């Protein structure tokens with residue numbers, strides 16, 4: 391079977407080939423540091439060999455739990471934020487029919503809704519209203535078990551589920567994915583007797599999609615987690631190659647770092663398939679939280695093409711030349727649709743008649759690549775043979791491994807996120823959270839000025 395492929399050719403008129411080749415020993419050293427666990431953040435390396443360590447028993451347990459939810463719920467709310475949200479959403483959106491939510495319900499195929507990733511009062515009001523006459527269940531996902539957004543949504547959902555479905559059924563259709571011992575989500579799950587899954591200590595949120603954090607909701611959505619894991623396993627093998635030229639994760643890490651050294655401070659991840667929108671959101675957290683430290687790091691952004699060619703296209707073509715693009719390109723769509731011919735040809739589109747829609751999309755992709763490279767934007771391409779679970783698993787591991795290597799090339803700790811706490815401290819102080827008395831006083835003084 392084929393693998394995903396990285397093509398960096400269209401970056402080579404912007405960076406020196408020799409300089410890029412000089413990364414080989416550095417990249418090799420970073421990979422050894424990851425393997426030996428001797429680098430910064432080495433207590434968070436559980437993702438490195440996660441795919442190959444997943445057992446059939448574990449997958450069976452996840453699938454059995456998913457089945458309980460599928461059989462007993464018309465709607466399943468997946469509550470989580472950041473790493474406890476984006477991976478599941480990325481895979482579910484990529485693998486689901488875009489209009490599933492508008493289609494007539496099939497028994498045993500619950501609608502998946504996400505919550506706990508914002509504090510929008512209207513969002514939560516509308517969600518709880520929608521759920522009023524629904525047989526719903528909840529997957530409560532939080533590594534720390536204390537994240538405000540998720541805890542707040544879960545408090546509302548737990549109460550409503552118990553009131554609507556009774557305590558006994560609620561116990562059956564509420565599942566927790568959290569730490570083995572710590573945090574409010576663990577305490578609640580143990581006290582209520584919920585089925586629960588553990589997020590390993592040594593796997594950080596943004597690297598956790600192949601733990602129950604991602605695998606359980608993905609299985610509930612009816613998506614093949616065996617294939618997802620199989621694809622990740624394959625990439626674990628491919629990306630272990632010490633030869634940079636043969637290792638896509640190593641080559642990607644080296645290329646983006648060399649671009650960064652040449653003033654390309656912003657990476658734009660691009661798709662030409664709207665189903666990949668949330669995959670890009672997942673990628674942004676992975677790279678943003680991993681690399682944005684010590685006042686360094688490429689700023690990860692994303693666009694959906696061709697949609698955003700009609701909005702952001704101008705900036706990319708002619709704005710400040712501090713950007714490069716990485717295109718995730720799906721080679722063959724899962725469905726075929728041909729452009730019909732039209733006798734009157736009022737829209738002038740008969741030159742496309744008989745062509746597959748994807749041929750038009752591919753020419754948009756090629757035309758965009760040429761135009762952007764001409765405009766001074768280096769362009770990499772990650773080719774994906776087809777959008778399925780297996781290749782999504784490959785993509786996930788490829789980007790994770792590259793992120794670890796890239797972070798070490800940048801000489802930062804890619805596995806922590808201390809900066810995320812700053813806003814939380816202020817928010818808790820402003821909300822008078824117990825334990826924040828001093829900070830509350832100080833922040834109020836500051837606001838008076």
Ligand SMILES: O=P(O)(O)OC[C@H]1O[C@H](O)[C@H](O)[C@@H](O)[C@@H]1O
Nearest residue numbers: 472473474532533534537595810
């Ligand atoms: O899983 P949780 O502990 O609820 O954390 C959810 C997310 O929020 C935090 O603030 C971090 O920035 C993320 O890295 C994390 O994935």
